[in-house]
Amino acid sequence: MSSLFELDIQNCKGVGPQRAKLFRKLGVPTVGDLLRLYPRAYEDWSQHCLIRDTTLNEVAVVKATVLRRPTEHRVKGGKLLYKTTVTDGDSDMALTFFNNKYIPTLLREGETYLFRGKVTGTFLRREMLAPEFLPQAKGLSIQPVYPATAGLSSRQIGAAVKNALAMLPEQLHDPLPDPLREKYHLCTLRYALETIHFPKTQEEIATARFRLTFEEFLVLQLGLLRIKSGRKTHNFHPIPQEFPEGFCGLLPFQLTGAQRRAIGEAVADMAGPAPMNRLIQGDVGSGKTAVAAALCWSVIQQGMQAALMAPTEILATQHYHSLKELLEPAHIAVALLTGSVKPREKKKLYSALEDGRIQLVIGTHALLSEKVAFRNLGLVITDEQHRFGVGQRSALAQKGASPHLLVMSATPIPRTLALMVYGDLDISVLDELPPGRQKIETFLISPDKRQRAFGYVQKHLDQGRQGYLICPLIEEDDSGLQSVTQYGELVKEAFPTATVGVLHGKMKPIEKEQVMEAFSRGEVQLLVSTTVVEVGVDVPNAVIMVIEDADRYGLSQLHQLRGRIGRGQYKSTCILITGAQNPDTLKRLKLFRDTSDGFQIAEADLKLRGPGDFFGQRQHGLPQLKIADMTTDMEVLRQAQRCARELLQQNALEEPAYRGLRGEIRRLFEKAGGEEVVL
Structure with missing residues (x-):
């Protein structure tokens, strides 16, 4: 099977250069990937009914x-229609087909077929x-239904899969050995692959x-656990187990x-026998920064250094x-x-970090530079925001002798997904908002009420407040860029007396900084932005936000955006x-309009959109699940986690029988860019 992952998709019968291009677009460059392109749904053609028993405007099989x-x-317009009539011996039904010149040869007079479609x-x-x-x-x-793309139908994918299955070797090596199965x-x-694509019954x-x-969860869990087991188990940076009242x-x-509570849990970890490995998650504005500051203070009191890595310059500067x-x-x-x-300046910084004069450094990916060295790095904090993968966390941690690790996540992640993403990190939850945080009123309106909404925004600007106007960037390309700047022009017309700033992902970091600083200082009253602004920006005077095309965002993303106001x-x-x-x-x-609890929103988002989309632009470093579903397969996940822990405890992965499983782990993490899996 593993050799099929090295075999280009064009080696599959019926796949020429053009079709191969379309398969690659679907993320299927090899024959092995095609076999792992599982149907997204199935159509059951076994339950057919008489024409007279069909229900109008519903799908039926006849x-x-x-x-x-x-x-x-x-x-x-020169379009072609093909019409015919079919009968079930009791009633007749008219069929119409559009622009398909093969219909007369595919449907033969006097022959019987199963027809599936919406009855009108x-x-x-x-x-x-x-x-x-x-x-x-x-x-x-x-019948399997595949995730098709323009120019490549589900039926065509099914035909290619059938040919790929025929290429499986007679003696197929199973990555899961017999005793484990x-x-x-x-x-x-073999049975799983043949049956998932072309089943005869629902039981199959x-x-x-x-x-x-099970296999997918097992491979993912083993990979994550292997990354983590690469960390030393001895605590080289113990601190006294006392609450930092001085802080x-x-x-x-x-x-x-x-x-x-979160500070107490983290201090207990750092005083324990192994390095801390903890995730702090809290809703927008729940005060994660104060927790991080307390832990920095604690390690620095013991003569160590701390590093905090943020995903953007804006957020790093704010921290x-x-x-x-x-x-x-x-x-x-x-x-x-x-x-x-x-x-x-960098040169001076590098030197001061190396000799310990700088006790706390805050930065972006620049902290991963080879030139960055610490005298005694005791604590690494990553402000995750789903933007760092497992690999980057490890890279920063490797700049010290097994430092303590704290991951801060501002998007509340349902516990089910946190278990998956963060494996064996201990989790602290900040489920209490600091006093003084305002409840944000949320309204849902149609585009014809935009002018009224703009009038409401103007009222706030007249009172000396500031606001955000968020418009989605269609794609990170010129056309998308155009949409933000064009919208910015429209806004300038609608608010002729306001100072308007524009912020988008294509701007240089220094330009973004300038716009954000002007907004923070109150020189810009209205900020037109793409979701660049969702990441942690704090402007207490900003009290109103309009989000255009709100349907284009996930609930968690909307919650992040809304969290920029009410501060x-x-x-x-x-x-x-x-x-x-x-x-x-x-x-x-x-x-979303009726809920302000980030954890409730996150659970709903996960149920509605699945984990693949839950992170918006997918979290780097976490492999994409092909068949497992975090919302419905929790019991299977638990079994796979138990199995993964047992295999690692028994050191079973080193045995020859598990060679195929090691290959699966390597392949999964290579695709996601998680190069730290030691196999």
Whole structure:
């Protein structure tokens, strides 16, 4: 099987250069990838009914005989229609096909087929427009439905999969050895692959799916656990197990109960026998920075250094200012290291880090530079925001002798998904908002009310407040860029007296900084932005936000955006604009409008969109799941986690029988860019 992952997709019968290009677009460059392109759904053709028993405007499967050869009709614009009539011996039904010149040869007069499609027409005369059909003798009653792309239909993918299955070697090496399969009641790989693509019954689908889901979770868990087991188990940086009351004296506010609990848990870890490995997650504005500052203070008191890595320059700079203000009175030297720091300054910083004069450094990916060295790095904090992969966390940790690790996640992640993404990290949850955080009123409106919304924004600007206007970037290309700047022009017309700033992902870091600083200082009243702004920007005077095309965002992303307002003493408002008519989309947005609890929103987002999309632009370093579903397969995940731990404890992966499984782990993490899996 592994050799098929090295075999280009063009080696599959019926796949030429053009079709190969389309397969690559689907993320299928090899024959092996094609076999792992599982159906996204199945159509059950076994339950067919009589024509007279069909329900208008619903999909049905009908078994019927073609009464006459399809006839060709040319309509306005040169398009071709093909019409025919079929019968089930009791009633007739009219069929119409569009622009398919092969229909007359595919549907033969007098032969019987299964037709599947939406039933239209009248009570007396039923019709189907462009139904799918199969010869009655086809035998397969359950048809796979694949994630198609323009120019490559589900049917064509199915045909290619059939040819790929024929290429499987006679003696197929199963990555899961017999004893493991027997213990967990798993079918063989050959049976699973053949059956998941072309099942005969629903039971067969369940058997194949269980095997493939288990394998996928097992491979992912083993990979994550191997990365983590690469860390030393001895604590080289112990601190006294006492609450940092000295730090609390620096704060201009009281810590919440949740913050005190999280600090206590982390201090206990750092005083324990192994390095801390903890995830702190909290809702927007729950005070993660204060927790991080307390832990930095604690390690620095013991003569160690701390490093905080943020995903963007804006956020790194913001952390720098708030931590510097907090910790400098305690004579702690804080520095900022980002890509835009001048080379001469960088040189000084490198030297001060190496000899220990800088005790806390905050930065971006620039911290991963080879030139960065520490005298005694005791604590690494990554402000995750789903933007760092496992690999980058490890890279920063390797700059010290097994430092303590704290991951801060601002998007509340449902516990189920946190278990998956962060494997064996201990989790602290900040489930209490600091006093003074305002509840944000949220409204959902259609585009025809935009002018009224703009009037409401103007009212706030007249009172000296500031606001955000968020518009989605269609794609990171010129056309998308155009959309932000064009929208910016429209806004300048709508608000002729306001100072308007524009912020988008294509700007240079220094330009983004300038716009954000001008907004922070109040020189820019209205900020037109793409989601660049979702990451942690803190402007207490900003109290109103309008989000255009709100249906284009995930709920968690919307929650992050909304969290940019309501940070000061003023009442805040978020207005979502959508032209969407889809009932599911509107249900999702109404749920967001009526809920302010980030954890509830995250659970709903995960259920509605699945883990692949949950992170918006997918988290780097975490492999994409092909068949497993975090919302429905939790029991399988638990079994796979138990199995992964047992295999590692027994050192079983080193045995020859597990060579195939090691290969699967390597392949999964190579695709995701997680090069730290030691195999």
